[in-house]
Amino acid sequence: MSTTAIETKVALDQALNLDTAPxxxxxxxxxxxxxxxxxxxxxxxxxxxxxxxxxxxxGEKHAIKNVGLDIGANEVIAFIGPSGCGKSTFLRCLNxxxxxxxxxxxxxxxxxxxxxxxxxxIDVVQLRARVGMVFQKPNPFPKSIYENVxxxxxxxxxxxxxxxxxxxxxxxxxxxxxxxxxxxxxxxPGTSLSGGQQQRLCIAxxxxxxxxxxxxxxxxSALDPIATAKIEELIDxxxxxxxxxxxxxxxxxxxxxxxxxxxxxLGDLIEVGDxxxxxxxxxxxLTEDYITGRFG
Amino acid sequence: xxxxxxxxxxxxxxxxxIKTIVNAGLKxxxxxxxxxxxxxxxxxxxGLAFVVLMFANIIGKGYxxxxxxxxxxxxxxxxxxxxxxxxxxxxxxxxxxxxxxxRAGMRQLFPNAQGxxxxxxxxxxxxxxxxxxxxxxxLQTPALIGAEQELWLLASANVDTLVxxxxxxxxxESERPIKDNQIEWVNxxxxxxxxxxxxxAILFSNGDSREPEQAGIRGALMGSFYTLLxxxxxSFPIGAATAVYLEEFAPKNRWTDLIEVNINNLAAVPSxxxxxxxxxxxxxxFGLPRSAPLVGGLVLSLMTLPVIIIxxxxxxxxxxxxxxxxxxxxxxxxxxxVGHHVLPLAMPGMLTGSIIGMARALGESAPLLxxxxxxxxxxxxxxxMDPSTxxxxxxxxxxxxxxxxxxxxxxxxxxxxxxxxxxxxxLAILLRKRFERRW
Ligand SMILES: Nc1ncnc2c1ncn2[C@@H]1O[C@H](COP(=O)(O)OP(=O)(O)OP(=O)(O)O)[C@@H](O)[C@H]1O
Ligand SMILES: [Mg+2]
Numbered sequence: 001m002s003t004t005a006i007e008t009k010v011a012l013d014q015a016l017n018l019d020t021a022p023x024x025x026x027x028x029x030x031x032x033x034x035x036x037x038x039x040x041x042x043x044x045x046x047x048x049x050x051x052x053x054x055x056x057x058x059g060e061k062h063a064i065k066n067v068g069l070d071i072g073a074n075e076v077i078a079f080i081g082p083s084g085c086g087k088s089t090f091l092r093c094l095n096x097x098x099x100x101x102x103x104x105x106x107x108x109x110x111x112x113x114x115x116x117x118x119x120x121x122i123d124v125v126q127l128r129a130r131v132g133m134v135f136q137k138p139n140p141f142p143k144s145i146y147e148n149v150x151x152x153x154x155x156x157x158x159x160x161x162x163x164x165x166x167x168x169x170x171x172x173x174x175x176x177x178x179x180x181x182x183x184x185x186x187x188x189p190g191t192s193l194s195g196g197q198q199q200r201l202c203i204a205x206x207x208x209x210x211x212x213x214x215x216x217x218x219x220x221s222a223l224d225p226i227a228t229a230k231i232e233e234l235i236d237x238x239x240x241x242x243x244x245x246x247x248x249x250x251x252x253x254x255x256x257x258x259x260x261x262x263x264x265x266l267g268d269l270i271e272v273g274d275x276x277x278x279x280x281x282x283x284x285x286l287t288e289d290y291i292t293g294r295f296g
Numbered sequence: 297x298x299x300x301x302x303x304x305x306x307x308x309x310x311x312x313x314i315k316t317i318v319n320a321g322l323k324x325x326x327x328x329x330x331x332x333x334x335x336x337x338x339x340x341x342x343g344l345a346f347v348v349l350m351f352a353n354i355i356g357k358g359y360x361x362x363x364x365x366x367x368x369x370x371x372x373x374x375x376x377x378x379x380x381x382x383x384x385x386x387x388x389x390x391x392x393x394x395x396x397x398x399r400a401g402m403r404q405l406f407p408n409a410q411g412x413x414x415x416x417x418x419x420x421x422x423x424x425x426x427x428x429x430x431x432x433x434x435l436q437t438p439a440l441i442g443a444e445q446e447l448w449l450l451a452s453a454n455v456d457t458l459v460x461x462x463x464x465x466x467x468x469e470s471e472r473p474i475k476d477n478q479i480e481w482v483n484x485x486x487x488x489x490x491x492x493x494x495x496x497a498i499l500f501s502n503g504d505s506r507e508p509e510q511a512g513i514r515g516a517l518m519g520s521f522y523t524l525l526x527x528x529x530x531s532f533p534i535g536a537a538t539a540v541y542l543e544e545f546a547p548k549n550r551w552t553d554l555i556e557v558n559i560n561n562l563a564a565v566p567s568x569x570x571x572x573x574x575x576x577x578x579x580x581x582f583g584l585p586r587s588a589p590l591v592g593g594l595v596l597s598l599m600t601l602p603v604i605i606i607x608x609x610x611x612x613x614x615x616x617x618x619x620x621x622x623x624x625x626x627x628x629x630x631x632x633x634v635g636h637h638v639l640p641l642a643m644p645g646m647l648t649g650s651i652i653g654m655a656r657a658l659g660e661s662a663p664l665l666x667x668x669x670x671x672x673x674x675x676x677x678x679x680x681m682d683p684s685t686x687x688x689x690x691x692x693x694x695x696x697x698x699x700x701x702x703x704x705x706x707x708x709x710x711x712x713x714x715x716x717x718x719x720x721x722x723l724a725i726l727l728r729k730r731f732e733r734r735w
Contacts, residue, residue: 128627134624139621139622141622
């Protein structure tokens, strides 16, 4: 137990220590760091979201550097990369959750379908209804299970009467694979569920408003393998109706659930490509180091 | 249990294992811990001792005030005195000489009393309230007129003090408030079972009075009630709204920093300053009446507001950010996030802070002295505009009076005040426990 932990740590350290070294001796096409090109094809045929030249600053700190990326409709795309590289930051740009951080500044263009989401005419309320979010730590409201799921439809006025709302709540719980477990306890507080159940409740809450895109920031990091497997299964099913962006630290998870993978490094989008290709044949040295470091 | 430690102070070889190193310091650590626990215990015992001392003193002095001496007097409701024309006219009944009935009853008890001085001493055994008591009874049951009844009448404060053993009978007659012949009569009455101590309902039903046996805290209680009601109605909504605005909506810049510093400073301003402010603004500028609970409430609101704002902000910041993120992530607007999630979670904390602020306001007297709530007021206030006083000020007023009977009433009033304080703090604790949530 402890030896594997130490090994992992060493591997991780190695991966992180390679930060500067490989950049100098890198044999890949990246030579000018300031004018970096992302390796791989950032565009897709059928994009749901299009990001171009996105920069994010926390005060003076440049957290996301000139990132361009397409997110295809009905695909699951995984964001991977070492801790602090900006995965969450970039993810939170996509539904403007960064607006809540006073020192955070975003430049560049992000489009959802044809709307520029940072345009003045776009209301964040509407945007966040279209781009839902599931957080790293399950965060159900301290209200009943029913109220948790009903909250979104209620504030957006999606239903006309109680019966409709009941149906919507049940359907959402059903799609989140939670209905069997909570059928008899709709009135109990959402916080009384187990961690994995809470996370699925949060997913049910997110899909109850029928968003177009779902952002997931390490949704399984607080869960055990069985709960994780359930959520991964769920993501696979949800792909039919939604576009899903998932941040994960688990390479296996990225490989299992996603079709495309994007590798971030210190605020740069280093490489993006089909998940199979990224994991079997990474083109960039940094990607390769990260992946092999974790696997090796 | 531990292995013998190596001699302390020996140069530590670098390769000494962690167990030895820790063991070497263990004794000192345990000793430090033990000492700290002792200091804590001593501090707590000292504090407790003072609290016990205070309570013992106040209760010891105050509890006799909850009992009051009554004298059984035979009263003839003489129709010739009360209602000479037999019409039962309320006006006539109101103006009738009830005191004469009391005097006659006393003479009947002690027929031997002779002369003006002796008779005055005899009549002085019962309170002047006895006549009012008879009036009240007649109004209630007019059938009493013409009847004879043995009634328990309120004894005067001096008799009460004597019966409670607070007058030294051995003192010379000129040095005590009660005459020799009066003591003799009281002794006789006691022997005949015609003196009794009853629960002192007057304390809770009367306003202030110059006669100790007729003085009560009802007026002060109602004054406190009206004042606190105004304080709560003003300071809680304003304070809560301010806290919500500053914490959730205000931009974080130099102005809000300045406001924050000022609010924190206001919480530390001596309360009498607020009293002066109230005098200058509410009474002199706006022309509101002096001594009115409305003005008292306004002044106490000024004093309580910063406390409520600070407590409210603390309660709001303690709501975990994950709840806010969850709400915003669902597409809730900021107002919805606050209204649906943050405020309900922060409410118990806000209420707790407010109740503690209100408890402080309840015990406040200095600022109210400034706005004239310190007057001698007999009538129980019936509105926010009636002149009134409050409990702590009543205590202050009574504590200044020389009569022994007022000393015990002062302590009794303190007990009532403390009871309300404990009640309010208990309520605060209950609220906190009741609504404590895990998230
Ligand atoms: N609120 C903030 N204020 C200032 N700096 C921030 C803030 N949030 C993130 N950062 C900085 O931005 C960089 C990217 O952070 P981010 O949270 O996006 O990393 P991450 O890739 O999600 O890391 P992890 O895998 O550990 O979650 C980090 O260097 C971090 O210190
Ligand atoms: Mg993160």
